[in-house]
Amino acid sequence: MDDIADLFRLAADEAATYRTSLSDRAVADTPDLGRLRAALGGELPRQPTPADDVLRQLVTAAEPGVVHTAGPRFFGFVIGGALPAASAAEIVAAGWDQCAFNTVLSPAAIVVEERAGAWLKELLCLPAGASTGFVTGAQEANTVGLAAARHHVLSEAGWDVERDGLSGAPRVRVVASVERHATIDRSLRLLGFGDAVIESVHTDSNGAIDTHDLARVLEDGPGGPLIVCLQAGNVNTGACDDLRSACDIVHRHGGWAHVDGAFGLWASVSPRTRHLVHGLVLADSWGCDGHKWLNVPYDCGFVFCSRPAVHQAAASYAAAYLVGSGGVATAGADLTLQSSRRAHGFAVWAALRELGRDGVVELVDRCCQLARRFADALAAAGAEVANEVVLNQVLVSFGSDEDTDRVITAVQGGGVCWMGGTTWRGRRYMRISVSNWATTERDVDRSVAAILEASRSIGSVTS
Ligand SMILES: *Cc1c(COP(=O)(O)O)cnc(C)c1O
Numbered sequence: 001m002d003d004i005a006d007l008f009r010l011a012a013d014e015a016a017t018y019r020t021s022l023s024d025r026a027v028a029d030t031p032d033l034g035r036l037r038a039a040l041g042g043e044l045p046r047q048p049t050p051a052d053d054v055l056r057q058l059v060t061a062a063e064p065g066v067v068h069t070a071g072p073r074f075f076g077f078v079i080g081g082a083l084p085a086a087s088a089a090e091i092v093a094a095g096w097d098q099c100a101f102n103t104v105l106s107p108a109a110i111v112v113e114e115r116a117g118a119w120l121k122e123l124l125c126l127p128a129g130a131s132t133g134f135v136t137g138a139q140e141a142n143t144v145g146l147a148a149a150r151h152h153v154l155s156e157a158g159w160d161v162e163r164d165g166l167s168g169a170p171r172v173r174v175v176a177s178v179e180r181h182a183t184i185d186r187s188l189r190l191l192g193f194g195d196a197v198i199e200s201v202h203t204d205s206n207g208a209i210d211t212h213d214l215a216r217v218l219e220d221g222p223g224g225p226l227i228v229c230l231q232a233g234n235v236n237t238g239a240c241d242d243l244r245s246a247c248d249i250v251h252r253h254g255g256w257a258h259v260d261g262a263f264g265l266w267a268s269v270s271p272r273t274r275h276l277v278h279g280l281v282l283a284d285s286w287g288c289d290g291h292k293w294l295n296v297p298y299d300c301g302f303v304f305c306s307r308p309a310v311h312q313a314a315a316s317y318a319a320a321y322l323v324g325s326g327g328v329a330t331a332g333a334d335l336t337l338q339s340s341r342r343a344h345g346f347a348v349w350a351a352l353r354e355l356g357r358d359g360v361v362e363l364v365d366r367c368c369q370l371a372r373r374f375a376d377a378l379a380a381a382g383a384e385v386a387n388e389v390v391l392n393q394v395l396v397s398f399g400s401d402e403d404t405d406r407v408i409t410a411v412q413g414g415g416v417c418w419m420g421g422t423t424w425r426g427r428r429y430m431r432i433s434v435s436n437w438a439t440t441e442r443d444v445d446r447s448v449a450a451i452l453e454a455s456r457s458i459g460s461v462t463s
Contacts, residue, residue, distance in 0.1 A: 007051050012091060014059050019087070022071035023438070026415030029064055036065040072438040073417040073447055078235065078263045078393075080292040081436035089350035090297045093343055100134070100332045100343040110332060113345035119352045120302060123360055124288070125268045127281060131308035133315065133335030134300070134344040138262035140337055141287030141303035143187040144315050146227065148285050148305050149256040150191055151314040153225035156254070162313065166192045173221055173255075175199045176229035177209040177241070181260055184229050206388045207234040207424075209241040211249060218253045226255030232277050233264020236424045236431060238371075238391030240264050244279025257283040262301070263435065266293040267391060269357075270364045276390060285311075293364065293392075295437045296347040303335070311335055367392040367434040370444050374432050377448040382462040383455070386429055394432040396451075398460040401428035410454035417447035 039061035049057075069079045082090075100109035117132030135141050150172065154161045157170040174193055176184055178200045185195040199221065202213040209230060218226070228250045232240045243259065250257040259265070259280065265288040267273035268280055280286070284307070290300035305311035316334035333339050355363060368391055375389045378396050386395040398407045408421045408430050422431040430451070434444075455462040 003051070007055060008095065010052060010055060014055070015087070015091065018063070018066075019070065022068050025068065025071070027071060027074050027418040028067045028412075028415065030413070031065065033065075036061070039064070067418075070436075070438075072436055072440060072443045074436065075432045075434060075447070076418050076420040078233075078292045078433045078435050080289075081295045081438055082297040083295045083351045083354055083437055085354035086296040086347040086351035089346045093346040096343070096346075098343040100341045100345065101339065102333060106343060109343035109345055112343070112349045113332060116345050116348040116352060117302075120288075120348070121304065123269050123352075123357065124265055124286075124304075125274070125281060126286060126304050127306055129308070130286075130304045130306050131311040131335055133303040133305075133311070134332060134341070134348070135303055135336045136299040136338075136344075137291060137301040138181075138260060138287045138289045139183040139186065139301075141262075141289075141301045142181075142184055142229075142258070142260050143190060144303040144311070144335070144337060145258045145285035145287050145305065146184075146187050146191055146229070147314040148307070148311045149227040149258050150193075152284070152307065152310045153227060153256050155310075155313075157225050170225055171222075172225040172227060173197075173199060174227050174229070175201060175214070175217055175255075177201045177203050177231060179203045179207045179234055179236070180229055180231060181235050181262065184260060203234075204239075206239040206390065207237040208239040209246055211242050211245040214246055215249050218249060218255070223253070226250070226253055228255050228257050230257055230259045230283065231264070232259055232261035232267065232280065233391060234393070235262075236393065236395060236422055236429075237387035238264065238389070238393035239387070240267060240276040240390070242279070243277055243283060247279055247282035251282070256285070258285045258287070259283045260287050262287065262289045263292045264391060266360075266364050270361045270368075272365055273368060273391065290344070290348050290351075293367070293435050294348070294351055294360070295363070295435075296344075296351045300344045300348060363437055367436075367439070370439055370441065371432065371434045373441065373444045374434070374448060377445075378451065378462075381448075381452050381455075384461075386424065386427070392434045394434075395422070395424055395429040396432065397427065397429050398455050398458075398462065403455075403458060403460040404428045404430060406458045407451065407455045407460055410457055411451055414450050414454060416450035417443075419451075 098106040098109045103110045159169050202210040230241045247257045267276040286304045288302045290296040291298045371392045375385045375394045379385045384397040398404045419430050
């Protein structure tokens with residue numbers, strides 16, 4: 001037992017040393033996959049290795065390949081960070097090794113999810129009676145939400161899709177904006193719809209769904225089962241669909257409205273941004289991430305459904321061995337795609353407790369304010385900010401597509417900060433996403449200086 005205690009202390013020490021090094025170190029070392037592969041060993045070892053040696057070897061070999069996304073100047077993707085209490089809870093949870101299947105296997109994991117789920121619904125202004133599944137991320141959340149949608153619209157048409165599948169089923173119309181997230185297409189493929197069935201709706205100037213076009217598309221097509229995927233938080237621009245109008249239109253046509261709110265759903269927590277997701281409560285299901293803007297460690301997301309019975313009908317399963325094992329009560333495993341699940345709730349509970357309502361609001365407000373700080377400083381220096389910065393996303397051009405890509409590459413190589421690139425409406429942009437609890441104004445100012453230096457070094461438009 002002494003050994004395992006020492007080993008865990010060593011692991012916690014390593015995690016602590018790493019985490020406290022982040023504010024000042026380069027965001028990423030130049031990746032050298034060959035060296036990483038060599039350092040991580042060739043053949044499967046035949047003989048056992050003492051656990052403390054294994055840990056030291058892993059840290060030494062793998063750390064050069066760790067990207068410091070948990071640090072304050074990683075602005076690529078929409079990556080979030082990991083709050084102190086949430087990270088610590090995750091470390092303890094690894095020690096507990098709980099399977100969040102049901103209340104027999106882990107009463108703590110299930111009750112923590114109940115509490116954290118209720119807090120999330122309150123914060124996000126979702127109906128208190130909605131069901132909550134703790135999933136691995138928005139991809140799974142969207143898949144489960146759309147499975148609930150599929151169940152509901154087909155059941156209204158007299159078809160039991162869980163029993164009879166989609167062969168011979170009434171045709172379901174699936175409608176989404178042209179700027180939906182690519183994971184929606186994969187969810188639809190996995191659910192047997194295929195992505196070719198999607199009827200695309202135009203977007204407005206900032207990438208939110210054009211509700212007039214939505215109304216036109218719905219009126220032009222046949223009646224019958226209908227699912228509409230809406231979005232809070234366009235992955236490029238941060239734009240949120242007008243959910244009130246869109247949900248009204250969808251419901252007038254008897255459809256199910258699912259909202260992909262991977263990061264944009266968090267706009268709902270703050271009085272400054274809540275108007276962006278006005279009408280959110282009218283939707284039928286919602287997908288959201290914990291590992292992005294809530295800053296809990298990967299992998300963690302949530303699916304909410306306004307009709308718990310529909311959610312359960314679409315996602316639960318039964319097996320003989322579960323009867324008498326507590327497998328009959330609705331629990332974690334009945335609202336997600338996993339049977340055995342990591343206990344995601346501990347870190348979420350810890351993050352919400354650590355921040356409190358005020359802290360979550362402040363986190364969202366600060367990220368939005370820092371995104372505007374980026375946009376203002378870069379625009380003042382002559383770069384072009386292409387989107388209306390309504391949330392935490394900024395798209396920046398440095399002249400031609402080639403120049404923009406050269407600036408992005410130079411910034412990534414510089415190590416001060418990391419931003420990705422994207423193509424939006426046929427043009428290349430640097431894509432800046434602010435979603436880390438640890439990012440400060442100083443981090444933004446340092447990053448702006450690095451970007452402008454990179455842009456000068458390639459002779460682009462900025463002064
Ligand atoms: C990130 C994202 C997803 C996918 O979420 P994962 O957490 O990667 O599963 C879906 N939709 C939007 C809008 C996103 O930003």
